[in-house]
Amino acid sequence: MKRRDILKGAVAGAAAFAIPSSLLAVAPTTQSGGQTLGISRRTIEVNGKSASVFGLRGADDAPGLRLRAGEAFNVLLRNETAEPTIIHWHGLTPPWPSDGVADAPLPLIGARADRSFDFPVGEPGTFWMHAHTLQEQLLLAAPLIVADPADDAKDEQEIVILLHDFSFSSPEELLAGLQSKNTGGSMDGMDMSGAQPAMAGMNDGGMMTDINDIDYDAYLANDRPLDDPEIVPVERGGRVRMRIINGATATAFTVDFGELEGELIAVDGQPVEPVKGRRFPMTMGQRIDVRAQLPRDLSSSFPILALREGSKERTGIVLRPAGATVAKLGTTADVDAPILDLTLEAQLRAIAPLASRLANKTFEMALTGDMATYRWGLEASAPILVDKGDRVEVTLRNDTMMAHPMHLHGHHFQVVAIDGQRFQGAVRDTVLVPPMRSITIAVDAVNPGKWAFHCHHLYHMASGMMSTFAYRS
Secondary structure, eight states: OOHHHHTOGGGGGGGGSOOOHHHHOOOOSOOSSSEEEEEEEEEEEETTEEEEEEEEEETTSOBSEEEETTSEEEEEEEEOSSSOBOEEEETOOOOGGGSOOTTSSSOOBOTTOEEEEEEEOOSOEEEEEEESSGGGGGTOEEEEEEEOGGGTTOOOEEEEEEEEEEOSSOHHHHHHHHHHHHHTOOOTTOOOTTOOOOOEEEOTTSOEEEOOSOOOSEEEETTBOTTSOOEEEEOTTOEEEEEEEEOOSSOOEEEEOTTSOEEEEEETTEEEEEEEESEEEEOTTOEEEEEEEOOTTOOBOEEEEEEETTSSBEEEEEEEETTOBOOOOOSBOSSOOOOOOSHHHHHOOBSSOOOOOOOSEEEEEEEEEETTTTEEEEEESSOOEEOTTOEEEEEEEEOSSSOEEEEETTOOEEEEEETTEEOOOOEESEEEEOTTOEEEEEEEOOSOSEEEEEESSHHHHHTTOEEEEEEOO
16 A cells, blocks of 8 residues: 555545635745755665665754744745655644645645645644654654743753654555564565564553564664764753654653653643653653753763663663763663553643633543554544534543554643543643553644544554544534
């Protein structure tokens, strides 16, 4: 199946959705005063081998975009490659046609074609952008930072870390291998070394669960494995703000700050009451902002590690004060990393929670599927149809033995219950739902469209775990 077709899923029905003409208005193909973002092919080296991947780079050849809160998202997206694609602005709340899902409602951007965007960028935060096709696996992703002008006077160094999982196999081969290995089919001799069966482990309920369904060739931080990490110069005694993005397609991590105690100040770009710690979990699609004070007597470098869930593999970067030594780091640890649970989620409290009000509409959505058939799905109690101005609550119940990071496009939501226990949690756009657990989210319906609502595990989404959050026309 072609990349352009495989992820249309439930949102392909957008053509039947009555689309107001005001929603379909898009910016002209030329603009002034904005930024140009190029989609290109590039070559990186992984494990001593060259690999052709995608890139998303601005006019200064830096990866991704950096904007300021209150500005317009005035961007010309230029597809410099020979194949169609589309980019989703993960965490922003643009008008629906600017969202970046094929045929919902706009088509893929053709080879050598442009598309321009012009909408309010919104509040500050750590966001990111990625292909909404299988091309995401080929590193078609980049940071999207919206800076807060109020931070200009702060004396702190900003460090952005984009995590990814990497395979020398194509994403189509990985998906076909998962489906074949789990249904007993044959791949006619195809080398599927990059797609291995899931690894078993215990969740926090004591049940056997499937954790990782692909054993990747490498795990990357800013395009580099840990045996050749990015070395970031830092000031002794300085303060750093690390914006960490889990851009992996099928891998959750625990970010380990080692001897350095960090202060978690935002999740998914939304401020939270600070939580101190040395380890913070991140499922696919999520972001964390962590502030840390470096000691003045730091004589050696300081690794920031991302530990693959339930496994020994790891990646990361190294903070290096002037004159400090850099120790050689291996890509595997001595012990398995933790399995993600909801301990931190239950602690988080939003700085700016949703206004207190009763829900106008409530929905139940079951997360279904299994590794045996490698078919995944979302089964709602009723189609999620809302009216502008509604307060909507959706309870996500995971009936499978794999965790699912659930992402809603075009909105931010607040976590308001775990397993039916109410609380006023973090405001997010992506939330982890572990096996046999439930999460309730509250959403204010303020952005009309037919929005994608899906698991952010790329291969679960491609295998059916995708639905919509739609407004009545």
